[in-house]
Amino acid sequence: MRAMCQRLPAKDHQIFQRIQREGISSRSADRPRREVHRLRFLLYELSGYVYHCLPDTERVGGGFMADKTLLKGTEAMAEAALRAGCQVYFGYPITPQSELIEYMAKRMPEIGRTFLQAESEVAAVNMIYGAACTGTRVMTSTSSPGFSLMMEGVSYIAGAVLPAVFINVVRGGPGLGDIQPAQSDYFQGTKGGGHGDYRLIVLSPATIQEAVNMMFDAFDLADRYLNPVLIIADGLLGQMMEPVELPDFLMPDRMPNHDSWALRGKGTRKKHSVTSFDLDPLKLEEMNLANFEKYRKIQQKEVRYEEYLMDDAEVAFVAYGTMGRILKTTIRMAREAGIKAGMIRPITLWPFPEKPIQEAAKKVKMVMSVEMSMGQMVEDVRLAVSGKVPTPFYGRTGGVVPTPTEVFEALKREWEAIV
Amino acid sequence: MGGDCMNGKVAFKRPDSLTAKEFTYCPGCLHGVAHRLVAEVLDELKLTGQTIMVAPVGCSVFAYEFFDVDGTVAPHGRATAVATGIKRSLPDRVVFTYQGDGDLAAIGTAETIHTANRGEKITTIFINNAIYGMTGGQMAPTSLVGMKTTTSPYGRNADSEGYPIHVCELLQNLNGVAYLERVSLLTPKDIIAAKKGIKKAFTAQARGLGYSLIEIVSTCPTNWGLSPVESLEWAKQKMLPEFPLKVFIDKVGDVK
Numbered sequence: 001m002r003a004m005c006q007r008l009p010a011k012d013h014q015i016f017q018r019i020q021r022e023g024i025s026s027r028s029a030d031r032p033r034r035e036v037h038r039l040r041f042l043l044y045e046l047s048g049y050v051y052h053c054l055p056d057t058e059r060v061g062g063g064f065m066a067d068k069t070l071l072k073g074t075e076a077m078a079e080a081a082l083r084a085g086c087q088v089y090f091g092y093p094i095t096p097q098s099e100l101i102e103y104m105a106k107r108m109p110e111i112g113r114t115f116l117q118a119e120s121e122v123a124a125v126n127m128i129y130g131a132a133c134t135g136t137r138v139m140t141s142t143s144s145p146g147f148s149l150m151m152e153g154v155s156y157i158a159g160a161v162l163p164a165v166f167i168n169v170v171r172g173g174p175g176l177g178d179i180q181p182a183q184s185d186y187f188q189g190t191k192g193g194g195h196g197d198y199r200l201i202v203l204s205p206a207t208i209q210e211a212v213n214m215m216f217d218a219f220d221l222a223d224r225y226l227n228p229v230l231i232i233a234d235g236l237l238g239q240m241m242e243p244v245e246l247p248d249f250l251m252p253d254r255m256p257n258h259d260s261w262a263l264r265g266k267g268t269r270k271k272h273s274v275t276s277f278d279l280d281p282l283k284l285e286e287m288n289l290a291n292f293e294k295y296r297k298i299q300q301k302e303v304r305y306e307e308y309l310m311d312d313a314e315v316a317f318v319a320y321g322t323m324g325r326i327l328k329t330t331i332r333m334a335r336e337a338g339i340k341a342g343m344i345r346p347i348t349l350w351p352f353p354e355k356p357i358q359e360a361a362k363k364v365k366m367v368m369s370v371e372m373s374m375g376q377m378v379e380d381v382r383l384a385v386s387g388k389v390p391t392p393f394y395g396r397t398g399g400v401v402p403t404p405t406e407v408f409e410a411l412k413r414e415w416e417a418i419v
Numbered sequence: 420m421g422g423d424c425m426n427g428k429v430a431f432k433r434p435d436s437l438t439a440k441e442f443t444y445c446p447g448c449l450h451g452v453a454h455r456l457v458a459e460v461l462d463e464l465k466l467t468g469q470t471i472m473v474a475p476v477g478c479s480v481f482a483y484e485f486f487d488v489d490g491t492v493a494p495h496g497r498a499t500a501v502a503t504g505i506k507r508s509l510p511d512r513v514v515f516t517y518q519g520d521g522d523l524a525a526i527g528t529a530e531t532i533h534t535a536n537r538g539e540k541i542t543t544i545f546i547n548n549a550i551y552g553m554t555g556g557q558m559a560p561t562s563l564v565g566m567k568t569t570t571s572p573y574g575r576n577a578d579s580e581g582y583p584i585h586v587c588e589l590l591q592n593l594n595g596v597a598y599l600e601r602v603s604l605l606t607p608k609d610i611i612a613a614k615k616g617i618k619k620a621f622t623a624q625a626r627g628l629g630y631s632l633i634e635i636v637s638t639c640p641t642n643w644g645l646s647p648v649e650s651l652e653w654a655k656q657k658m659l660p661e662f663p664l665k666v667f668i669d670k671v672g673d674v675k
Contacts, residue, residue, distance in 0.1 A: 088504075088507060119529055122500075122529075126493065126500035126501045127500050129491075129500075129504060130493075130500065130504020130506075130507075130508070131505065131507065133491050133504070134471075134505055134508040136509075152494055152497075263489040263490065265468055265471060265488070265489055265509075265512050265513075266487070271489050271490070272490075273490055274490075275491055275492045277480070
């Protein structure tokens with residue numbers, strides 16, 4: 001971010017610094033909003049963000065309801081995490097999430113929390129496991145190849161029924177891939193990745209503000225269900241800047257109580273053991289069944305999604321994260337061209353919002369999935385639709401972000417094929 | 420254990436830091452002795468209530484059931500990373516790992532070196548018996564040249580499999596280490612010396628001096644294919660020349 005600021009003209013740099021210091025407030029009469037918007041635009045351009053992808057409402061007219069701070073996605077998530085009560089952070093640098101670990105390195109000691117840079121993602125995830133054993137709010141962040149390395153520990157944490165929060169700022173793959181935004185880790189996040197029968201609660205934000213609010217939700221879900229929670233953000237969300245409203249610090253009395261199982265030294269009580277382990281298959285089956293009973297409850301209670309213009313829709317798009325955001329522009333283009341399009345945007349990728357998609361399939365003529373991948377979530381969409389209507393797919397891979405226009409063209413082709 | 424026979428003083432009993440659960444180790448295995456020494460030290464330093472242990476993957480995977488302290492099991496090789504996570508969350512607790520040679524010196528080499536280098540205030544009990552026990556006698560990073568194992572059936576060949584790793588000699592160059600000693604359990608005298616070393620290691624941690632590791636030269640009668648008595652003799656003749664007993668680092672000084 002510093003490097004980027006240096007590329008700004010001196011006057012803009014001053015305004016930018018002031019925005020950083022004081023936040024953006026609609027109440028400051030002395031700061032023309034137009035200046036702020038111009039600066040935002042400039043920053044998007046500088047960070048390589050495709051500004052025209054933003055729907056109008058989010059472009060300039062969204063209005064600023066309260067004091068806002070201009071923050072990069074990774075930094076906003078980091079600040080939100082510590083406000084949500086994250087006590088300990090372990091991580092390892094990897095693009096495009098390195099600003100998150102850097103932010104934590106600076107901020108955590110400032111407020112008396114713990115930060116440690118591990119020697120690898122393998123070590124980092126096991127430090128997370130250790131901290132989670134003590135019932136401490138703990139998190140890490142990484143990007144695709146790093147999350148692959150963490151799979152061993154994620155499986156152990158899920159098996160040992162422990163709370164922890166992970167952020168995967170997804171980049172293009174497979175292998176070393178590239179460092180551009182992608183959504184090709186959907187399978188890894190929602191279907192396993194690690195070994196054994198387990199599930200992660202997987203959340204996916206479409207804006208930085210949503211990511212900020214989601215950090216609180218993520219820690220709460222992890223603590224309530226004693227299960228690892230994964231936030232899948234793509235490189236775009238990680239790298240772009242938006243004004244965000246930061247919630248207040250979580251008060252200590254709202255912190256979870258894990259006294260009944262946490263490892264803190266037995267003192268005068270009976271000792272606690274935390275493992276993901278039983279050599280007796282019947283006992284291990286029992287442990288897994290208990291976990292799956294929990295997963296069933298999560299599926300009942302914790303599905304989150306956004307419906308966008310679905311009331312009269314003839315075509316339902318399904319897309320998540322950045323793709324879901326870009327599609328709002330496509331939908332507007334479609335409606336102008338007479339195709340009544342709407343969208344179901346899954347916010348929880350697991351539990352997947354299959355019911356609203358099932359319901360939509362009864363009303364619409366087509367359910368079209370769009371992803372920044374070769375098609376991963378589309379398999380869940382097709383399971384939900386169960387062949388009732390056509391379920392075409394459009395996606396770009398390798399870190400390419402589809403534009404609203406190219407998705408609109410794809411929609412027209414699919415629409416003409418069925419009408 | 421009963422303590423009031425004839426109003427006499429209790430000379431020997433099960434340490435409070437061990438549970439009543441019977442050890443599941445093979446006959447002649449020295450894990451039981453090592454467990455007992457660690458438990459006696461925890462008792463004597465009055466650390467039981469504030470200790471959290473990290474068991475490894477391997478024969479001692481059940482160690483968390485034998486010690487009467489809070490505990491968990493780490494993935495293979497990751498014990499010191501897990502212990503780091505615990506210690507950084509609860510800096511005033513005592514945390515120790517108990518690891519074998521495959522765990523600590525093969526799959527967990529990076530974690531071992533970096534935990535030591537950070538001077539993580541934890542203690543590691545490292546059992547070196549030059550073989551993988553639980554998986555059935557495969558070659559370990561500390562297996563001796565020429566040693567026959569199920570994965571080196573013609574004997575460890577230095578040309579292709581390299582040489583035994585000397586963990587203490589590697590770690591002695593790292594500034595974060597506060598106490599580092601190689602001991603054995605092959606004679607009663609060695610056992611007494613081993614306990615002294617373990618006590619110093621935990622003292623180093625309790626005083627916040629840095630990382631401490633005790634390497635224990637041990638045996639595996641089952642996978643070595645020797646009787647318990649023969650295996651003690653074999654260890655003395657073959658293991659000790661390769662892994663000499665020595666205090667490598669001592670920043671603790673005298674301990675009562």
